[in-house]
Amino acid sequence: MVQSFPEASPMKWHQAHTTWFFETFVLRPFLPDYKPFRDEFRWLFNSYYNSLGEEAPEKQLRGSFSRPSLREVLAFRAHVDEAMEKLFAGHIHDDAARRVMLGLDHEQQHQELMLTDIKHAFFSNPLRPAYDANPLVGAGDVSPSEFMWHRFHDRVTEIGYPIDSTNCLDFCFDNETPRHKVYVEAFRIANRSVTCREYLEFMSDDVYARPEFWLSEGWEAVRKQGWRAPLYWERDAADSTGWRIFTLRGWHGLSALLDTPVCHVSFFEADAFARWRGCRLPTEAEWELAASGSAIHGNLLDTGRLHPALASADGLEQLFGDSWEWTASPYTGYPGYKPLPGALGEYNGKFMSGQMILRGGSCVTPAMHIRSTYRNFFPPATRWQFTGIRLAA
């Protein structure tokens, strides 16, 4: 039931809430005679859907739910699993199937959040426990990719997911639609993510103390939060770089991770880094155009590494996995965007203000979950997700 800061959730809550999603949006409307596990759960494990009626508890109080017990939450889960089996045994309406797809993708999002929340909780614990006691495997004698630009000429292109609305098993989130035309000026995009070595140079150049590189809100965040390095970096005299990094596999000296992508930086830090290098962040249209020809292959959750890995091949690397890449694009609806009908319209649509788009997934994103059209979004000061930087110009 640990909740180390208000934006994170306890593991028990994630388990109950993903179960609640199926009970609320699939079983109650589509399984005749479904008996809810416990009536209060209808509002207790609601995250943010206001149109369901009853008010949900304050997010920051989730860590105070000592009851229901984990045993009861697991019984809730078993109850819902059993009812889902019943649903699958009969004829399934297309609308129910669409919601099952959404429920599965929702659960994958929470699987990623569980790992980022555990990482923060363990970092907040004075004992600094490791989620996995096996240390990160080094790169051996693999040499890291040189920084290179990939050039794209100007063009009209299409972005967004081309959903087949006649196929209820074709899935994307509503915010990836409609597919539409955009005009893209000629641009360059980096072959790989910014590395810890490059970020250390940015820190050594004292950029955290130089307001000229920062957006106004970013500079305010630097001063208020006292940012001097990415989240999970800590001074360590025992390492030749003077730093160590907390990972899901415990502490590692920065010297062993210098060529791996920097992660746990905010949009403001990504933006300041790009400006310091005389570059900028890619727009989401540029990112999607660059990624649209690439197979979904990379250091995603399924590799089991649980931390970004160095780039060592040719071509455009690390688009999928390693770290989410901040883009220069604010999170808004695409032209003609329509949220899903009913309460599920609150899934994505109502968050379209004050957040920035991230692309490509991270080392804790399930591989089945990501695609080139996928639009993640977080407020610009967010650092507890695996968020990194790719340069554009």
Ligand SMILES: [Fe+2]
């Ligand atoms: Fe959720």
